[in-house]
Amino acid sequence: MRLTKGGKGTIERERSRAHFRLILKEGVFLSITHIERLGPAGHARGAAQGWSARWRRWRAAGTANFETLRIALDALRAHKLRSLLTLIGVILAVTTLVAVMSVVAGLDSYVAERVGNLGANVLVVNRFGIITSFDDFVKAQKRPPVTYEEFGYLRENMRTIIQVAAVENSQSDVRSGNELLEDATIMGVTPNYTEVRKVDVASGRFLTAVDESHRAPVCFIGEDVRRKFFPTVDPIGKIIRAGSHSYQVVGVAAAIGSVFGQSQDNFLLIPLGTFRKEWHVPRQSLGLFVQAQTAETMQATEDEARMLMRALRHLEWNAPDSFGIVGSASITQLWNSLTGSLANLAVGLTAVFLVVGGVVIMNIMLASVTERTREIGLRRSLGARRKHIVMQFLAESAILATVGGLLGIALSLAVCAMARSATDIPIRTPMSAVVLSLVLSSGVGLFFGIYPATRAARLDPIEALRAEG
Numbered sequence: 523m524r525l526t527k528g529g530k531g532t533i534e535r536e537r538s539r540a541h542f543r544l545i546l547k548e549g550v551f552l553s554i555t556h557i558e559r560l561g562p563a564g565h566a567r568g569a570a571q572g573w574s575a576r577w578r579r580w581r582a583a584g585t586a587n588f589e590t591l592r593i594a595l596d597a598l599r600a601h602k603l604r605s606l607l608t609l610i611g612v613i614l615a616v617t618t619l620v621a622v623m624s625v626v627a628g629l630d631s632y633v634a635e636r637v638g639n640l641g642a643n644v645l646v647v648n649r650f651g652i653i654t655s656f657d658d659f660v661k662a663q664k665r666p667p668v669t670y671e672e673f674g675y676l677r678e679n680m681r682t683i684i685q686v687a688a689v690e691n692s693q694s695d696v697r698s699g700n701e702l703l704e705d706a707t708i709m710g711v712t713p714n715y716t717e718v719r720k721v722d723v724a725s726g727r728f729l730t731a732v733d734e735s736h737r738a739p740v741c742f743i744g745e746d747v748r749r750k751f752f753p754t755v756d757p758i759g760k761i762i763r764a765g766s767h768s769y770q771v772v773g774v775a776a777a778i779g780s781v782f783g784q785s786q787d788n789f790l791l792i793p794l795g796t797f798r799k800e801w802h803v804p805r806q807s808l809g810l811f812v813q814a815q816t817a818e819t820m821q822a823t824e825d826e827a828r829m830l831m832r833a834l835r836h837l838e839w840n841a842p843d844s845f846g847i848v849g850s851a852s853i854t855q856l857w858n859s860l861t862g863s864l865a866n867l868a869v870g871l872t873a874v875f876l877v878v879g880g881v882v883i884m885n886i887m888l889a890s891v892t893e894r895t896r897e898i899g900l901r902r903s904l905g906a907r908r909k910h911i912v913m914q915f916l917a918e919s920a921i922l923a924t925v926g927g928l929l930g931i932a933l934s935l936a937v938c939a940m941a942r943s944a945t946d947i948p949i950r951t952p953m954s955a956v957v958l959s960l961v962l963s964s965g966v967g968l969f970f971g972i973y974p975a976t977r978a979a980r981l982d983p984i985e986a987l988r989a990e991g
Contacts, residue, residue: 611879651846710797899986923967
């Protein structure tokens with residue numbers, strides 16, 4: 523019940539549990555409104571009405587957004603060639619980013635696998651170490667070779683190790699019957715070589731301490747040698763000639779594979795004593811594989827090996843090492859520096875392509891606003907708000923850039939597939955590269971679409987309707 527100012531009559535209670543609201547303005551009586559107290563049923567009814575109102579608002583907003591998206595897609599479909607040419611910058615950016623990330627990810631896993639083959643607790647002592655420049659290579663040539671006596675000294679005096687293995691190698695053609703295998707690696711190794719290098723025996727046996735002490739003319743061959751000389755027969759006991767020497771096969775190694783297209787199975791392993799008697803030349807250096815007790819003691823083992831080698835060579839305290847020490851951490855650090863440079867280059871190229879693509883998208887969207895001024899005015903006159911116009915043009919630019927991102931991903935995957943089939947480069951496309959590329963391309967579309975969208979939303983509806991269609 524409502525009584526207004528100047529009205530006549532009295533206030534009557536319709537219910538005994540009623541409330542009244544007295545409305546005053548500047549001390550003057552305006553009205554009195556009857557308010558019914560809500561019971562439980564009334565609360566439920568009010569809640570239901572509230573959810574119904576919210577659902578209607580959500581449905582209206584969803585319908586408006588869907589219509590806005592449909593209009594944006596229709597506009598892009600109406601200018602297919604222009605849209606495709608607009609996307610060249612984004613396509614190049616995404617292709618570059620995904621391709622480089624695929625190569626880096628593939629090489630990372632490949633190098634990690636090869637470093638894992640070295641062993642987490644194994645380091646190498648040799649003449650050169652890791653050489654990263656031509657000047658370092660020239661200086662390393664003046665270093666003395668790692669000798670058999672130094673190998674024996676480290677093996678007997680190091681306290682933080684499990685064992686030390688030695689290897690010395692050369693290159694030679696090998697023969698069996700009328701078959702010839704060129705440029706096989708002839709390696710003289712100690713009997714514990716397989717324990718530190720993780721070489722698996724496929725058949726037969728590995729070289730023993732008896733073979734080493736007797737300098738026996740026996741060999742342990744790789745899978746390439748077996749496949750070349752003995753594809754259908756058991757190679758154990760057969761004779762292989764290397765240079766002017768003959769060796770009896772006592773075992774075959776399991777296949778290792780290749781590194782960047784270079785086979786790792788083209789080798790003959792012979793006892794180190796046999797190698798030193800038949801193949802050793804002056805100033806030829808040994809490679810020592812030092813196995814630490816655990817991965818945690820690697821640094822202590824490296825320090826101990828460095829201290830003993832420097833003492834053996836009587837180096838001054840401030841003189842540089844005349845030998846190299848290489849561990850898994852050194853290889854990983856070198857590789858990370860190389861891939862870091864490659865990643866920085868990819869980021870630079872991607873940034874340039876994205877900026878160029880974004881500027882092109884913004885220019886095309888500004889031209890689209892100019893072309894569709896009358897359409898914008900018509901939509902505004904029919905009830906569309908500024909936010910709907912902004913959403914329409916932002917959706918167009920975002921969809922445009924996202925489509926460019928998808929095309930770039932498809933192109934990069936095709937390039938990576940062709941590279942894998944045509945080369946030995948290990949390539950693996952991570953999901954993070956795909957997601958990052960889509961996020962960046964969509965973000966570029968949204969960022970460079972803000973100005974055209976706001977400009978379209980600020981058009982005066984009346985002036986826009988006067989524009990020539």
